[in-house]
Amino acid sequence: MQTFVRAVELGSLSAVAREQHTTQPTVSKIVAALEQDLGVRLLQRSTTHLAPTEQGRRFYERARRVLEEYGEAVADARGSTETPAGLLRVSAPVSIGVLRMNRLVQEFLALYPQIEIELILNDRFVDLVEEGMDVALRLGATLPPNVVARRVAVSPRGLVASVDYLRTHPRIERPEDVLAHNYLRFAWASEHYELHGPDGETVKLSASGRYRINNSLGIRESFLIGSGLGLAPAWLVQDLIDSGELAWVLPQWKASPHEAFLLYPSRRYQPLRTRAFLQFLSERLTQSPGFFAVE
Template sequence: MDQIKAISSFVRAVELGSLSAVAREQQSTQPTVSKTIAALEKELGVRLLERSTTSLTPTEQGRRFYERAIRVLEEFQQAVSDARGLTEKPAGLLRVNAPLGLGQLRLNALVLEFLELYPEIEVELILNDRFVDLVEDGVDVALRLAGALPPNVIARKIASSQRYLVAAPSYLQRHPEIRHPANLAAHRYIGFARPANGEVTELSGPGGIIRIAPQHRYQVNSSLAMRESFVLGAGLGLCPSWLVHDLIETGQLRRILPDWSGPGQEASLLYPSRRYQSLRATLFMQFMTERIPQLPGFEALSQRG
Protein backbone atom coordinates (compact mmCIF):
# COMPACT_ATOMS: atom_id res chain seq x y z
CA MET A 1 0.00 0.00 0.00
CA ASP A 2 1.20 3.50 -0.87
CA GLN A 3 0.95 5.02 2.60
CA ILE A 4 1.45 8.63 1.49
CA LYS A 5 -1.32 8.29 -1.11
CA ALA A 6 -3.59 6.59 1.45
CA ILE A 7 -2.97 9.28 4.06
CA SER A 8 -3.58 11.99 1.45
CA SER A 9 -6.87 10.36 0.45
CA PHE A 10 -7.96 10.19 4.08
CA VAL A 11 -7.05 13.84 4.74
CA ARG A 12 -8.99 15.03 1.69
CA ALA A 13 -11.96 12.82 2.67
CA VAL A 14 -12.12 14.59 6.03
CA GLU A 15 -11.78 18.03 4.40
CA LEU A 16 -14.27 17.40 1.59
CA GLY A 17 -16.67 15.21 3.56
CA SER A 18 -17.20 12.91 0.59
CA LEU A 19 -15.35 9.99 -0.96
CA SER A 20 -16.89 10.82 -4.32
CA ALA A 21 -15.41 14.33 -4.13
CA VAL A 22 -11.98 12.87 -3.38
CA ALA A 23 -12.35 10.51 -6.34
CA ARG A 24 -13.21 13.40 -8.67
CA GLU A 25 -10.24 15.40 -7.40
CA GLN A 26 -7.87 12.46 -7.89
CA GLN A 27 -9.47 11.47 -11.21
CA SER A 28 -10.23 8.07 -9.72
CA THR A 29 -13.38 6.23 -8.64
CA GLN A 30 -15.28 6.20 -5.36
CA PRO A 31 -14.75 2.43 -4.80
CA THR A 32 -10.99 2.85 -5.34
CA VAL A 33 -10.77 5.66 -2.79
CA SER A 34 -12.89 3.68 -0.35
CA LYS A 35 -10.62 0.62 -0.69
CA THR A 36 -7.52 2.78 -0.18
CA ILE A 37 -8.83 4.27 3.07
CA ALA A 38 -10.12 0.86 4.23
CA ALA A 39 -6.62 -0.57 3.71
CA LEU A 40 -5.18 2.29 5.79
CA GLU A 41 -7.70 1.57 8.57
CA LYS A 42 -6.80 -2.14 8.47
CA GLU A 43 -3.09 -1.39 8.73
CA LEU A 44 -3.62 1.01 11.65
CA GLY A 45 -6.10 -1.29 13.33
CA VAL A 46 -8.64 1.50 13.94
CA ARG A 47 -11.69 2.91 12.20
CA LEU A 48 -10.93 6.42 10.95
CA LEU A 49 -14.23 7.33 9.30
CA GLU A 50 -17.88 6.79 10.10
CA ARG A 51 -19.71 6.21 6.83
CA SER A 52 -23.42 6.45 6.12
CA THR A 53 -25.51 6.97 3.01
CA THR A 54 -25.66 10.73 3.65
CA SER A 55 -22.54 11.66 5.62
CA LEU A 56 -18.88 10.99 6.19
CA THR A 57 -17.33 12.03 9.52
CA PRO A 58 -14.08 11.15 11.28
CA THR A 59 -14.13 9.06 14.43
CA GLU A 60 -12.35 10.28 17.54
CA GLN A 61 -9.27 8.29 16.46
CA GLY A 62 -9.76 9.70 12.95
CA ARG A 63 -9.78 13.30 14.18
CA ARG A 64 -6.58 12.76 16.14
CA PHE A 65 -4.93 10.98 13.21
CA TYR A 66 -6.02 13.77 10.82
CA GLU A 67 -4.28 16.46 12.89
CA ARG A 68 -1.00 14.56 12.70
CA ALA A 69 -1.50 13.38 9.14
CA ILE A 70 -1.65 16.91 7.71
CA ARG A 71 1.71 17.63 9.34
CA VAL A 72 3.13 14.41 7.88
CA LEU A 73 2.04 15.47 4.39
CA GLU A 74 3.54 18.94 4.86
CA GLU A 75 6.85 17.44 5.94
CA PHE A 76 6.78 15.03 3.00
CA GLN A 77 6.15 17.82 0.51
CA GLN A 78 8.93 19.89 2.05
CA ALA A 79 11.30 16.91 1.85
CA VAL A 80 10.43 16.41 -1.83
CA SER A 81 11.12 20.07 -2.51
CA ASP A 82 14.46 19.96 -0.69
CA ALA A 83 15.48 16.84 -2.60
CA ARG A 84 14.64 18.45 -5.92
CA GLY A 85 16.49 21.60 -4.98
CA LEU A 86 17.23 23.82 -7.94
CA THR A 87 16.17 21.11 -10.38
CA GLU A 88 12.46 21.73 -9.69
CA LYS A 89 10.73 23.18 -12.72
CA PRO A 90 7.79 25.59 -12.72
CA ALA A 91 5.25 23.17 -14.16
CA GLY A 92 1.84 21.65 -13.47
CA LEU A 93 -1.69 22.83 -12.73
CA LEU A 94 -2.37 25.92 -10.62
CA ARG A 95 -5.92 26.59 -9.40
CA VAL A 96 -6.62 30.30 -8.80
CA ASN A 97 -9.76 31.97 -7.46
CA ALA A 98 -10.60 35.67 -7.86
CA PRO A 99 -13.60 38.05 -7.88
CA LEU A 100 -15.57 38.04 -11.13
CA GLY A 101 -15.30 41.73 -11.99
CA LEU A 102 -11.61 42.03 -11.21
CA GLY A 103 -10.91 38.79 -13.05
CA GLN A 104 -12.62 39.85 -16.26
CA LEU A 105 -11.48 43.46 -16.32
CA ARG A 106 -7.92 43.20 -15.02
CA LEU A 107 -6.69 39.80 -13.88
CA ASN A 108 -7.36 37.73 -17.01
CA ALA A 109 -4.72 39.62 -19.01
CA LEU A 110 -2.18 39.20 -16.20
CA VAL A 111 -2.75 35.44 -16.05
CA LEU A 112 -2.17 35.18 -19.80
CA GLU A 113 1.02 37.19 -19.39
CA PHE A 114 2.12 34.82 -16.60
CA LEU A 115 1.49 31.79 -18.83
CA GLU A 116 3.70 33.29 -21.52
CA LEU A 117 6.53 33.50 -18.99
CA TYR A 118 6.09 29.89 -17.81
CA PRO A 119 5.00 27.66 -20.72
CA GLU A 120 4.86 24.45 -18.62
CA ILE A 121 2.41 25.86 -16.03
CA GLU A 122 -1.34 25.42 -16.51
CA VAL A 123 -3.80 27.76 -14.78
CA GLU A 124 -7.44 27.11 -13.93
CA LEU A 125 -8.90 30.54 -13.13
CA ILE A 126 -12.17 30.34 -11.18
CA LEU A 127 -14.05 33.64 -11.02
CA ASN A 128 -16.83 34.28 -8.50
CA ASP A 129 -17.73 36.85 -5.85
CA ARG A 130 -17.98 34.51 -2.88
CA PHE A 131 -15.35 33.44 -0.40
CA VAL A 132 -14.42 29.88 -1.31
CA ASP A 133 -12.93 27.34 1.07
CA LEU A 134 -9.42 27.04 -0.34
CA VAL A 135 -8.83 23.60 1.15
CA GLU A 136 -12.24 22.17 0.29
CA ASP A 137 -12.19 23.54 -3.27
CA GLY A 138 -8.56 22.64 -3.86
CA VAL A 139 -7.53 26.24 -4.59
CA ASP A 140 -3.81 27.01 -4.55
CA VAL A 141 -4.02 30.82 -4.55
CA ALA A 142 -6.94 33.23 -4.16
CA LEU A 143 -7.12 36.96 -4.72
CA ARG A 144 -9.60 38.76 -2.48
CA LEU A 145 -10.72 42.38 -2.19
CA ALA A 146 -11.45 43.77 1.30
CA GLY A 147 -13.93 42.04 3.57
CA ALA A 148 -13.24 39.57 6.37
CA LEU A 149 -10.81 36.83 5.40
CA PRO A 150 -11.71 33.15 5.90
CA PRO A 151 -9.98 31.10 8.63
CA ASN A 152 -7.10 28.71 8.04
CA VAL A 153 -5.50 30.82 5.33
CA ILE A 154 -2.43 33.00 5.10
CA ALA A 155 -3.05 36.43 3.59
CA ARG A 156 -0.56 38.78 1.98
CA LYS A 157 -1.82 42.32 1.35
CA ILE A 158 -0.33 43.57 -1.92
CA ALA A 159 -2.19 46.67 -3.13
CA SER A 160 -4.94 49.18 -2.43
CA SER A 161 -7.55 50.89 -4.59
CA GLN A 162 -9.09 54.24 -3.70
CA ARG A 163 -12.90 54.29 -3.45
CA TYR A 164 -14.85 57.32 -4.59
CA LEU A 165 -18.29 58.44 -5.73
CA VAL A 166 -19.13 58.29 -9.44
CA ALA A 167 -22.04 58.92 -11.79
CA ALA A 168 -22.62 59.33 -15.50
CA PRO A 169 -22.92 62.85 -16.99
CA SER A 170 -26.45 61.95 -18.14
CA TYR A 171 -27.49 61.23 -14.55
CA LEU A 172 -25.93 64.42 -13.21
CA GLN A 173 -27.71 66.52 -15.83
CA ARG A 174 -31.13 65.21 -14.72
CA HIS A 175 -30.68 65.55 -10.96
CA PRO A 176 -29.87 68.26 -8.39
CA GLU A 177 -26.27 69.34 -7.99
CA ILE A 178 -24.26 67.61 -5.28
CA ARG A 179 -22.11 69.98 -3.22
CA HIS A 180 -21.86 68.07 0.06
CA PRO A 181 -22.23 64.43 1.18
CA ALA A 182 -25.48 65.40 2.88
CA ASN A 183 -26.99 65.97 -0.60
CA LEU A 184 -26.60 62.27 -1.45
CA ALA A 185 -29.77 61.39 0.43
CA ALA A 186 -31.84 62.95 -2.35
CA HIS A 187 -30.24 60.82 -5.08
CA ARG A 188 -30.55 57.32 -6.48
CA TYR A 189 -27.80 55.29 -4.85
CA ILE A 190 -26.52 52.04 -6.34
CA GLY A 191 -24.76 49.71 -3.91
CA PHE A 192 -23.27 46.26 -3.70
CA ALA A 193 -25.84 43.83 -2.32
CA ARG A 194 -25.05 42.69 1.22
CA PRO A 195 -26.74 40.23 3.60
CA ALA A 196 -27.39 42.94 6.18
CA ASN A 197 -30.14 45.51 5.65
CA GLY A 198 -28.78 48.87 4.64
CA GLU A 199 -25.23 50.11 4.50
CA VAL A 200 -23.35 52.91 6.20
CA THR A 201 -21.04 54.76 3.82
CA GLU A 202 -17.98 56.39 5.36
CA LEU A 203 -16.46 59.35 3.53
CA SER A 204 -13.30 61.27 4.41
CA GLY A 205 -12.87 64.84 3.22
CA PRO A 206 -12.37 68.49 4.17
CA GLY A 207 -14.88 68.19 7.00
CA GLY A 208 -13.28 65.09 8.50
CA ILE A 209 -15.13 61.78 8.44
CA ILE A 210 -18.85 61.66 7.66
CA ARG A 211 -21.05 58.57 7.88
CA ILE A 212 -24.18 58.47 5.77
CA ALA A 213 -26.82 55.81 5.22
CA PRO A 214 -28.00 56.35 1.63
CA GLN A 215 -31.26 54.88 0.43
CA HIS A 216 -30.49 52.05 -1.98
CA ARG A 217 -33.03 51.93 -4.75
CA TYR A 218 -30.94 49.26 -6.46
CA GLN A 219 -28.44 46.79 -5.04
CA VAL A 220 -26.65 44.11 -7.02
CA ASN A 221 -24.04 41.51 -6.07
CA SER A 222 -21.93 42.08 -9.18
CA SER A 223 -19.32 44.80 -9.61
CA LEU A 224 -19.71 44.50 -13.40
CA ALA A 225 -23.44 45.14 -13.12
CA MET A 226 -22.76 48.18 -10.91
CA ARG A 227 -20.31 49.48 -13.49
CA GLU A 228 -22.86 49.13 -16.27
CA SER A 229 -25.59 50.71 -14.15
CA PHE A 230 -23.45 53.79 -13.57
CA VAL A 231 -22.75 54.14 -17.30
CA LEU A 232 -26.46 53.83 -18.11
CA GLY A 233 -27.20 56.75 -15.79
CA ALA A 234 -29.21 54.68 -13.33
CA GLY A 235 -27.70 56.31 -10.26
CA LEU A 236 -24.54 57.13 -8.37
CA GLY A 237 -22.45 55.14 -5.97
CA LEU A 238 -19.18 54.52 -4.17
CA CYS A 239 -16.84 52.13 -5.94
CA PRO A 240 -13.13 51.23 -6.18
CA SER A 241 -10.96 53.02 -8.70
CA TRP A 242 -9.90 49.78 -10.46
CA LEU A 243 -13.53 49.19 -11.47
CA VAL A 244 -14.14 52.55 -13.18
CA HIS A 245 -10.72 54.09 -13.80
CA ASP A 246 -10.99 53.67 -17.58
CA LEU A 247 -14.52 55.11 -17.65
CA ILE A 248 -13.36 58.19 -15.76
CA GLU A 249 -10.52 58.61 -18.24
CA THR A 250 -12.89 58.50 -21.24
CA GLY A 251 -15.50 60.76 -19.63
CA GLN A 252 -18.21 58.12 -19.48
CA LEU A 253 -18.28 58.62 -15.72
CA ARG A 254 -17.42 61.56 -13.50
CA ARG A 255 -16.22 61.73 -9.95
CA ILE A 256 -18.69 63.31 -7.54
CA LEU A 257 -17.32 65.31 -4.60
CA PRO A 258 -13.69 64.68 -5.68
CA ASP A 259 -12.40 65.96 -2.33
CA TRP A 260 -14.19 63.10 -0.58
CA SER A 261 -13.34 59.39 -0.72
CA GLY A 262 -14.19 56.16 1.03
CA PRO A 263 -11.84 53.71 2.78
CA GLY A 264 -9.42 52.10 0.35
CA GLN A 265 -10.16 48.60 -0.90
CA GLU A 266 -7.20 46.33 -0.20
CA ALA A 267 -6.21 43.42 -2.42
CA SER A 268 -4.78 40.32 -0.74
CA LEU A 269 -3.32 37.05 -1.96
CA LEU A 270 -4.49 34.04 0.06
CA TYR A 271 -3.21 30.48 0.26
CA PRO A 272 -4.01 27.53 2.54
CA SER A 273 -2.08 27.62 5.78
CA ARG A 274 -1.75 23.85 5.95
CA ARG A 275 -0.57 23.27 2.42
CA TYR A 276 2.99 23.34 1.14
CA GLN A 277 3.35 25.97 -1.58
CA SER A 278 4.57 24.62 -4.90
CA LEU A 279 7.10 26.50 -7.00
CA ARG A 280 4.38 27.43 -9.51
CA ALA A 281 2.24 28.94 -6.72
CA THR A 282 5.20 30.85 -5.32
CA LEU A 283 6.07 32.26 -8.74
CA PHE A 284 2.44 33.22 -9.38
CA MET A 285 2.21 35.12 -6.10
CA GLN A 286 5.49 36.89 -6.76
CA PHE A 287 4.27 37.89 -10.23
CA MET A 288 0.93 39.22 -8.95
CA THR A 289 2.57 41.02 -6.03
CA GLU A 290 4.64 42.97 -8.55
CA ARG A 291 2.05 43.49 -11.29
CA ILE A 292 -1.24 44.21 -9.53
CA PRO A 293 -0.05 47.47 -7.89
CA GLN A 294 0.84 48.64 -11.42
CA LEU A 295 -2.71 48.17 -12.74
CA PRO A 296 -4.83 51.28 -13.38
CA GLY A 297 -6.75 52.13 -10.22
CA PHE A 298 -4.36 50.28 -7.89
CA GLU A 299 -1.35 51.45 -5.94
CA ALA A 300 1.24 49.80 -3.73
CA LEU A 301 0.33 49.85 -0.04
CA SER A 302 3.43 51.91 0.74
CA GLN A 303 2.10 54.71 -1.51
CA ARG A 304 -0.99 55.35 0.57
CA GLY A 305 -1.07 58.62 2.43
Protein backbone atom coordinates (compact mmCIF):
# COMPACT_ATOMS: atom_id res chain seq x y z
CA MET A 1 0.00 0.00 0.00
CA GLN A 2 2.83 2.39 0.87
CA THR A 3 4.56 1.64 -2.43
CA PHE A 4 1.36 2.31 -4.37
CA VAL A 5 0.73 5.60 -2.55
CA ARG A 6 4.23 6.85 -3.30
CA ALA A 7 3.87 5.75 -6.95
CA VAL A 8 0.80 7.97 -7.28
CA GLU A 9 2.48 10.89 -5.51
CA LEU A 10 5.74 10.68 -7.44
CA GLY A 11 4.16 9.71 -10.76
CA SER A 12 6.88 7.19 -11.52
CA LEU A 13 7.75 3.65 -10.47
CA SER A 14 11.41 4.44 -11.06
CA ALA A 15 11.21 7.36 -8.63
CA VAL A 16 9.69 5.07 -5.99
CA ALA A 17 12.46 2.56 -6.60
CA ARG A 18 15.11 5.22 -6.04
CA GLU A 19 13.36 6.41 -2.89
CA GLN A 20 13.10 2.87 -1.50
CA HIS A 21 16.61 1.87 -2.64
CA THR A 22 15.34 -0.97 -4.77
CA THR A 23 14.72 -1.65 -8.47
CA GLN A 24 11.90 -0.58 -10.77
CA PRO A 25 10.90 -4.22 -11.57
CA THR A 26 10.57 -4.89 -7.83
CA VAL A 27 8.29 -1.89 -7.36
CA SER A 28 6.25 -2.93 -10.40
CA LYS A 29 5.79 -6.43 -8.96
CA ILE A 30 4.63 -5.01 -5.62
CA VAL A 31 1.99 -2.82 -7.28
CA ALA A 32 0.91 -5.69 -9.55
CA ALA A 33 0.49 -7.96 -6.52
CA LEU A 34 -1.68 -5.32 -4.84
CA GLU A 35 -3.82 -5.01 -7.98
CA GLN A 36 -4.19 -8.80 -8.15
CA ASP A 37 -5.17 -8.97 -4.50
CA LEU A 38 -7.82 -6.27 -4.97
CA GLY A 39 -8.96 -7.52 -8.35
CA VAL A 40 -8.85 -4.05 -9.96
CA ARG A 41 -6.41 -2.05 -12.05
CA LEU A 42 -5.01 0.79 -9.92
CA LEU A 43 -2.49 2.40 -12.28
CA GLN A 44 -2.41 3.15 -15.98
CA ARG A 45 1.17 2.71 -17.20
CA SER A 46 2.99 3.72 -20.36
CA THR A 47 6.63 4.12 -21.25
CA THR A 48 6.54 7.79 -20.21
CA HIS A 49 3.52 8.25 -17.94
CA LEU A 50 1.86 6.78 -14.87
CA ALA A 51 -1.53 7.83 -13.50
CA PRO A 52 -4.15 6.29 -11.22
CA THR A 53 -7.33 4.85 -12.69
CA GLU A 54 -10.62 6.03 -11.24
CA GLN A 55 -10.58 3.07 -8.84
CA GLY A 56 -6.91 3.80 -8.13
CA ARG A 57 -7.60 7.44 -7.30
CA ARG A 58 -10.29 6.47 -4.79
CA PHE A 59 -8.12 3.75 -3.30
CA TYR A 60 -5.18 6.17 -3.06
CA GLU A 61 -7.12 8.62 -0.91
CA ARG A 62 -8.21 5.94 1.55
CA ALA A 63 -4.86 4.16 1.54
CA ARG A 64 -3.06 7.42 2.26
CA ARG A 65 -5.39 8.03 5.19
CA VAL A 66 -4.79 4.51 6.53
CA LEU A 67 -1.02 4.94 6.33
CA GLU A 68 -1.17 8.30 8.08
CA GLU A 69 -3.28 6.84 10.89
CA TYR A 70 -0.88 3.93 11.15
CA GLY A 71 2.04 6.35 11.38
CA GLU A 72 0.26 8.29 14.12
CA ALA A 73 -0.47 5.05 16.00
CA VAL A 74 3.20 4.06 15.80
CA ALA A 75 4.25 7.51 17.00
CA ASP A 76 1.80 7.29 19.89
CA ALA A 77 3.10 3.84 20.88
CA ARG A 78 6.64 5.21 20.86
CA GLY A 79 5.61 8.28 22.85
CA SER A 80 6.55 10.68 20.04
CA THR A 81 3.19 12.21 19.15
CA GLU A 82 4.50 15.70 19.93
CA THR A 83 7.18 15.63 17.21
CA PRO A 84 5.77 16.53 13.77
CA ALA A 85 7.65 14.66 11.06
CA GLY A 86 7.34 13.52 7.44
CA LEU A 87 6.68 15.04 4.04
CA LEU A 88 4.27 17.92 3.33
CA ARG A 89 3.31 18.83 -0.23
CA VAL A 90 2.13 22.45 -0.49
CA SER A 91 0.63 24.33 -3.45
CA ALA A 92 0.55 28.12 -3.95
CA PRO A 93 0.23 30.66 -6.79
CA VAL A 94 3.55 31.58 -8.37
CA SER A 95 3.85 35.24 -7.37
CA ILE A 96 2.77 34.93 -3.76
CA GLY A 97 4.82 31.77 -3.53
CA VAL A 98 7.99 33.57 -4.58
CA LEU A 99 7.37 36.79 -2.63
CA ARG A 100 5.83 35.48 0.60
CA MET A 101 5.40 31.70 0.94
CA ASN A 102 8.99 30.72 0.20
CA ARG A 103 10.29 32.65 3.20
CA LEU A 104 7.51 31.38 5.48
CA VAL A 105 8.18 27.77 4.51
CA GLN A 106 11.87 28.23 5.31
CA GLU A 107 10.95 29.61 8.73
CA PHE A 108 8.66 26.65 9.36
CA LEU A 109 11.36 24.14 8.40
CA ALA A 110 13.74 25.77 10.85
CA LEU A 111 11.18 25.17 13.63
CA TYR A 112 10.51 21.53 12.67
CA PRO A 113 13.72 19.78 11.59
CA GLN A 114 11.99 16.42 11.02
CA ILE A 115 9.57 17.79 8.40
CA GLU A 116 10.25 17.96 4.66
CA ILE A 117 8.28 20.25 2.32
CA GLU A 118 7.71 20.26 -1.43
CA LEU A 119 6.43 23.72 -2.41
CA ILE A 120 4.75 23.51 -5.81
CA LEU A 121 4.05 26.91 -7.39
CA ASN A 122 1.26 26.93 -9.96
CA ASP A 123 -1.39 29.51 -10.87
CA ARG A 124 -4.00 26.98 -11.93
CA PHE A 125 -6.46 25.38 -9.53
CA VAL A 126 -4.98 22.16 -8.17
CA ASP A 127 -6.97 19.03 -7.34
CA LEU A 128 -5.49 18.38 -3.91
CA VAL A 129 -6.37 14.70 -3.80
CA GLU A 130 -5.46 13.84 -7.36
CA GLU A 131 -2.13 15.66 -7.18
CA GLY A 132 -1.27 14.55 -3.67
CA MET A 133 -1.25 17.99 -2.02
CA ASP A 134 -1.65 18.35 1.72
CA VAL A 135 -2.22 22.12 1.84
CA ALA A 136 -2.85 24.86 -0.72
CA LEU A 137 -2.83 28.63 -0.38
CA ARG A 138 -5.37 30.31 -2.66
CA LEU A 139 -6.49 33.89 -3.21
CA GLY A 140 -10.05 34.87 -4.09
CA ALA A 141 -13.55 33.68 -3.40
CA THR A 142 -13.76 31.08 -6.19
CA LEU A 143 -12.51 27.90 -4.57
CA PRO A 144 -12.43 24.29 -5.80
CA PRO A 145 -15.13 21.95 -4.47
CA ASN A 146 -14.66 19.07 -2.03
CA VAL A 147 -12.04 20.78 0.12
CA VAL A 148 -11.97 22.49 3.48
CA ALA A 149 -11.23 26.21 3.11
CA ARG A 150 -10.05 28.32 6.04
CA ARG A 151 -10.08 32.10 5.49
CA VAL A 152 -6.96 33.35 7.22
CA ALA A 153 -6.05 36.83 5.92
CA VAL A 154 -7.10 39.72 3.70
CA SER A 155 -5.05 42.06 1.54
CA PRO A 156 -6.47 45.43 0.42
CA ARG A 157 -6.25 46.41 -3.25
CA GLY A 158 -5.74 49.87 -4.67
CA LEU A 159 -4.12 51.87 -7.44
CA VAL A 160 -0.34 51.97 -7.33
CA ALA A 161 2.49 53.56 -9.32
CA SER A 162 6.15 54.41 -8.89
CA VAL A 163 7.03 57.66 -7.15
CA ASP A 164 9.00 58.75 -10.22
CA TYR A 165 6.01 58.09 -12.48
CA LEU A 166 3.74 60.22 -10.32
CA ARG A 167 6.27 63.08 -10.33
CA THR A 168 6.48 63.23 -14.13
CA HIS A 169 2.84 62.69 -15.11
CA PRO A 170 -0.38 64.67 -14.60
CA ARG A 171 -1.65 64.87 -11.02
CA ILE A 172 -4.35 62.45 -9.95
CA GLU A 173 -6.81 64.01 -7.54
CA ARG A 174 -9.96 62.02 -8.25
CA PRO A 175 -10.72 58.59 -9.82
CA GLU A 176 -11.63 60.06 -13.22
CA ASP A 177 -8.08 61.44 -13.56
CA VAL A 178 -6.79 57.88 -13.90
CA LEU A 179 -8.28 57.70 -17.40
CA ALA A 180 -5.53 59.99 -18.71
CA HIS A 181 -2.81 57.54 -17.63
CA ASN A 182 -1.39 54.30 -19.01
CA TYR A 183 -3.13 51.54 -17.08
CA LEU A 184 -1.27 48.25 -16.52
CA ARG A 185 -3.46 45.23 -16.00
CA PHE A 186 -3.44 41.49 -15.75
CA ALA A 187 -4.16 39.73 -19.03
CA TRP A 188 -7.13 37.84 -17.57
CA ALA A 189 -8.63 40.82 -15.73
CA SER A 190 -11.63 42.73 -17.01
CA GLU A 191 -11.02 46.12 -18.55
CA HIS A 192 -13.72 47.47 -16.24
CA TYR A 193 -13.11 47.88 -12.51
CA GLU A 194 -14.65 49.58 -9.50
CA LEU A 195 -13.19 51.78 -6.78
CA HIS A 196 -14.94 52.31 -3.47
CA GLY A 197 -14.51 55.67 -1.74
CA PRO A 198 -14.36 56.59 1.94
CA ASP A 199 -18.01 57.70 2.01
CA GLY A 200 -19.39 54.54 0.41
CA GLU A 201 -19.30 55.99 -3.09
CA THR A 202 -18.51 53.62 -5.95
CA VAL A 203 -16.90 54.67 -9.23
CA LYS A 204 -16.75 52.41 -12.29
CA LEU A 205 -13.76 52.94 -14.58
CA SER A 206 -12.42 51.45 -17.80
CA ALA A 207 -8.78 50.48 -18.05
CA SER A 208 -6.94 52.33 -20.79
CA GLY A 209 -3.48 50.95 -21.46
CA ARG A 210 -1.27 49.34 -24.07
CA TYR A 211 0.25 46.57 -21.93
CA ARG A 212 -1.19 43.44 -20.33
CA ILE A 213 0.66 40.56 -18.70
CA ASN A 214 -0.48 37.35 -17.02
CA ASN A 215 1.94 37.38 -14.08
CA SER A 216 1.86 39.45 -10.90
CA LEU A 217 5.64 39.67 -10.68
CA GLY A 218 5.65 41.18 -14.17
CA ILE A 219 3.12 43.80 -13.08
CA ARG A 220 5.23 44.56 -10.01
CA GLU A 221 8.34 45.07 -12.16
CA SER A 222 6.38 47.26 -14.58
CA PHE A 223 5.30 49.54 -11.75
CA LEU A 224 8.90 49.81 -10.60
CA ILE A 225 10.25 50.91 -13.97
CA GLY A 226 7.52 53.55 -14.30
CA SER A 227 5.49 52.02 -17.12
CA GLY A 228 2.17 53.18 -15.70
CA LEU A 229 -0.26 52.64 -12.87
CA GLY A 230 -2.74 49.92 -12.03
CA LEU A 231 -4.61 47.97 -9.39
CA ALA A 232 -2.52 45.78 -7.12
CA PRO A 233 -3.06 43.87 -3.87
CA ALA A 234 -1.00 45.04 -0.92
CA TRP A 235 0.76 41.66 -0.58
CA LEU A 236 2.32 42.26 -4.01
CA VAL A 237 3.64 45.79 -3.42
CA GLN A 238 3.63 46.69 0.27
CA ASP A 239 7.37 46.15 0.73
CA LEU A 240 8.07 48.52 -2.18
CA ILE A 241 5.66 51.09 -0.78
CA ASP A 242 7.39 50.83 2.60
CA SER A 243 10.75 51.42 0.89
CA GLY A 244 9.42 54.52 -0.91
CA GLU A 245 9.79 53.12 -4.45
CA LEU A 246 6.04 52.82 -5.06
CA ALA A 247 3.08 54.77 -3.70
CA TRP A 248 -0.64 54.29 -3.39
CA VAL A 249 -2.60 56.46 -5.82
CA LEU A 250 -5.82 57.87 -4.31
CA PRO A 251 -5.23 55.89 -1.10
CA GLN A 252 -8.77 56.54 0.14
CA TRP A 253 -10.18 54.66 -2.87
CA LYS A 254 -9.94 50.88 -2.83
CA ALA A 255 -11.04 47.92 -4.95
CA SER A 256 -12.39 44.71 -3.42
CA PRO A 257 -9.65 43.06 -1.33
CA HIS A 258 -7.90 39.76 -1.91
CA GLU A 259 -8.89 37.06 0.57
CA ALA A 260 -6.36 34.35 1.44
CA PHE A 261 -7.58 30.82 2.11
CA LEU A 262 -5.78 27.72 3.31
CA LEU A 263 -7.22 24.64 1.62
CA TYR A 264 -6.83 21.01 2.55
CA PRO A 265 -8.63 17.78 1.60
CA SER A 266 -11.73 17.03 3.61
CA ARG A 267 -10.78 14.15 5.86
CA ARG A 268 -11.42 12.98 9.40
CA TYR A 269 -7.75 12.75 10.32
CA GLN A 270 -4.85 15.11 9.70
CA PRO A 271 -1.21 14.26 10.47
CA LEU A 272 0.43 16.35 13.16
CA ARG A 273 2.76 17.92 10.57
CA THR A 274 -0.25 19.22 8.59
CA ARG A 275 -1.93 20.65 11.67
CA ALA A 276 1.31 22.35 12.71
CA PHE A 277 1.79 23.88 9.25
CA LEU A 278 -1.80 25.15 9.06
CA GLN A 279 -1.48 26.75 12.48
CA PHE A 280 1.87 28.32 11.57
CA LEU A 281 0.58 29.83 8.32
CA SER A 282 -2.61 31.09 9.95
CA GLU A 283 -0.50 33.10 12.39
CA ARG A 284 2.46 34.13 10.24
CA LEU A 285 0.71 35.05 7.01
CA THR A 286 -1.00 37.99 8.70
CA GLN A 287 2.45 39.27 9.71
CA SER A 288 3.70 39.27 6.10
CA PRO A 289 3.80 42.62 4.21
CA GLY A 290 0.39 43.53 2.82
CA PHE A 291 -1.69 40.99 4.76
CA PHE A 292 -4.02 41.66 7.66
CA ALA A 293 -5.89 39.42 10.06
CA VAL A 294 -9.49 38.50 9.28
CA GLU A 295 -11.85 40.59 11.39
